[in-house]
Amino acid sequence: MRLKREISEIDSIYETFFGTGTWFGTPPTQTIEYEWIGQNKKDVLLKIVVANANGTDQIRTIEYQDIYLGLDASITENDFNATIFPNPTSEDVQVNSSTNLKQITINDSQGKLIKSLLNVYVKSYNLDLSD
Numbered sequence: 001m002r003l004k005r006e007i008s009e010i011d012s013i014y015e016t017f018f019g020t021g022t023w024f025g026t027p028p029t030q031t032i033e034y035e036w037i038g039q040n041k042k043d044v045l046l047k048i049v050v051a052n053a054n055g056t057d058q059i060r061t062i063e064y065q066d067i068y069l070g071l072d073a074s075i076t077e078n079d080f081n082a083t084i085f086p087n088p089t090s091e092d093v094q095v096n097s098s099t100n101l102k103q104i105t106i107n108d109s110q111g112k113l114i115k116s117l118l119n120v121y122v123k124s125y126n127l128d129l130s131d
Contacts, residue, residue: 001037003033008028009029009031010025011025011029032049032050032052032057034047034049044063044065046064047064048062048063049062089129090130091128092129093106093129097124100120101122101125102121104127114129115127
């Protein structure tokens, strides 16, 4: 079975310089997606995305499935358990993990980066937050 989707998109950009801004429309984009699905199959075997730019069709992407392995092929369960205490704190915090940590990043409640450590490779780490 072949599916054909015709997609028309119009986007806009908001530009501002020292005061009120202005919305600018971008040229409309026409995209066509073709999908081929095999008999009694749920997954797409072949997908081709074609965009029309300035009156010329251009292939954007081609995706295909040469061997179906199923949705669970080569997926492993990640058992990641970590504890961080005490929380809240203004001094030290202890980080414990069931697996080796590669990186530790601490953010405040507003999302601001407080501290970042790279290449840690330990299961337990005492982090000084007094600064």
